[in-house]
Amino acid sequence: MKSWPKIDGALADYVDGNWLRDSPLKRRLREETAKMPGAGMQISAHQGQQIGLLARAVGARRAVEVGTFTGYSALCIAEALPEDGKLWCCDVSEQWTQIGKRYWKEAGLESRIELTVAPALKTLDWLLAQGLAGQIDLAFIDADKTNYDAYYERCLKLVRRGGLVLIDNVIWGGSVANLADKDADTEAIRALNAKLRKDERVDLTLFAVGDGMTCALKR
Numbered sequence: 356m357k358s359w360p361k362i363d364g365a366l367a368d369y370v371d372g373n374w375l376r377d378s379p380l381k382r383r384l385r386e387e388t389a390k391m392p393g394a395g396m397q398i399s400a401h402q403g404q405q406i407g408l409l410a411r412a413v414g415a416r417r418a419v420e421v422g423t424f425t426g427y428s429a430l431c432i433a434e435a436l437p438e439d440g441k442l443w444c445c446d447v448s449e450q451w452t453q454i455g456k457r458y459w460k461e462a463g464l465e466s467r468i469e470l471t472v473a474p475a476l477k478t479l480d481w482l483l484a485q486g487l488a489g490q491i492d493l494a495f496i497d498a499d500k501t502n503y504d505a506y507y508e509r510c511l512k513l514v515r516r517g518g519l520v521l522i523d524n525v526i527w528g529g530s531v532a533n534l535a536d537k538d539a540d541t542e543a544i545r546a547l548n549a550k551l552r553k554d555e556r557v558d559l560t561l562f563a564v565g566d567g568m569t570c571a572l573k574r
């Protein structure tokens with residue numbers, strides 16, 4: 356039986372103590388979000404740090420995020436961009452993203468972030484219409500699951516060769532391996548995972564962080 360290490364208890368403290376580079380502002384945003392319904396939607400501190408590192412590794416100047424919630428992943432991406440970098444954020448919730456805006460401002464990152472409150476498919480099509488195909492260095496997909504394939508295809512068009520498309524929740528709490536689970540979200544994630552397995556447009560790996568994050572590098 357193959358297995359991944361479960362990180363909790365004393366091991367979680369050890370991992371935090373050795374690898375987590377946190378800030379009081381990020382901690383406050385996590386704590387404020389933790390009190391809200393839907394708090395579990397926020398990525399973890401480690402995942403945010405990993406996404407930031409990946410953004411730096413590809414020298415990201417322009418990024419796109421699909422699914423912003425209270426702005427934590429956006430904060431992690433934006434701080435990894437250069438001062439004149441830009442992150443386009445897509446979300447449908449004014450209420451949740453207002454929280455993020457407060458923190459982006461406090462972090463001095465608001466000029467790097469352009470949030471559009473609208474269905475993400477519309478915003479991604481608008482970005483493509485603006486001539487941004489092949490101009491984006493990193494895309495992070497973390498919104499409604501039934502649109503994942505449509506988000507992936509648009510993000511792959513937007514991203515340049517050598518750029519990254521990151522896709523969150525690809526393990527979906529383990530449901531993807533339970534073939535009896537026919538829930539629409541599970542089926543959508545499972546179908547995209549199977550498609551990417553054979554997708555020769557990208558190099559592929561899984562980061563076993565949080566709920567699983569696919570990392571696709573455009574060839």
Ligand SMILES: C[S@@+](CC[C@H](N)C(=O)[O-])C[C@H]1O[C@@H](n2cnc3c(N)ncnc32)[C@H](O)[C@@H]1O
Nearest residue numbers: 396397398422423424428446447474475498499
């Ligand atoms: C999992 S949360 C994002 C978490 C965020 N990345 C973070 O780290 O805190 C998913 C978000 O997708 C948004 N969403 C749902 N359907 C959407 C759609 N059709 N277009 C854009 N955003 C959508 C929700 O409002 C929610 O804020």
